[in-house]
Amino acid sequence: MKKISAVIKMIMTENYIDKDILFIVKSEIRLKILTELNEKPQTIREIVDNTNMIYSSVSNNMNKLEYKNHVIKENRTYSINPMTKIYFNQLMEFKKSIDVIQNYNSLWYKHDITYLNIGLIEDITKLYQSKLIETNPIDIYKTHNNIKRQLKNSRNVKGVLPYIHPEYPKLIENILKNNGSVELIMEKDIYKGLVSQMDEKLKRKSMREGRLKINIIKENLEIYLLICDDAMNLGLFRNDGSYDQNRILNSSSDEAMNWAASLFDNIKEKVI
Known part of the structure; x- marks a missing residue:
């Protein structure tokens, strides 16, 4: 903030x-x-x-x-x-910059934005048409169900995953079975947790064909990013180091998708 x-x-x-x-x-x-x-x-x-x-x-x-x-x-x-x-x-x-900060204040306030470089922050107006999806007492799985729905309907996915939800391995497998492509950035322990739950033959075949790419990052990942066919999703960590699963910023605008792609590429550079 x-x-x-x-x-x-x-x-x-x-x-x-x-x-x-x-x-x-x-x-x-x-x-x-x-x-x-x-x-x-x-x-x-x-x-x-x-x-x-x-x-x-x-x-x-x-x-x-x-x-x-x-x-x-x-x-x-x-x-x-x-x-x-x-x-x-x-x-x-x-004015749009101010609106993005004020409208999504609960996402930025007391959250870590270290992974957002100065260029991404200056382009924050590209998130203007986003919507903040938040859980509530009636729907505590609202953020995950939104992500799950997107993964089910996507053929090409890029993600920065600081954790693996139990449903992610199967969802990723289904994308690969339908000849889709998946590129992920994650820590080594998270990677091991993911591949241990995937079909070994499908994993090897997809990697060989270049449809499954996993980039291992050495530092602690404290940001969540998922780019699907029609939308991007951004999640942040609280300042205390815990991931805030209660809210994600979602957008299907071209500007937001390009912004998210730039963020993905910036984080990927840390791997190389």
Whole structure:
């Protein structure tokens, strides 16, 4: 959590927020106007119709934006100033970063994010469309059942596994039996626990064909990552060193899948 906060402070000191940006941020109406104009040039009436805002409020704030050279008027149509567009998009990215931290606070707070390098944290907005899956007293297996469902429906899986659930060996076997591929990163003891429960003939055949790859890492793995065909899943360890099986961050967006792939590759580099 401290690492994420440090990045936010860094962004704040790099003039992402200056007087012009503060002028925009202080008004929800101005933000909505620029959001509309960021899509395409529009008249005041078109913005009013799209947003259901009051005409006089839009007109008044549009005049202020024009006075500060944030928008350009041609006849009755307004467009966003190119420099303002850059600032505005940076602002929206910054807001998305804050939303990712706040919306999934229970995942980040008091959890270890050592495996997330500065590049991954700076790209944290790629997790914006994620959902936090959490167990509850009624459904204490909610996180595992979600993972289980994905493994059953996937042909290609990559994972960083700090532990092996009793159902994982069979689920992985089924992927391999269906000519799928599995690549895992794990500690040696976890590896032994996995292969001891797998069919030896299937394991050897899959490894020979390059469909089963297991990378042994010497250091203690304190992160959970599973990338299936249609979704990625991220789990973290608590600061006390215990894995938090009660919550995982899940996303099927392309951006999140790419983010997860980068995390996998970064951890894999520690093996080589």
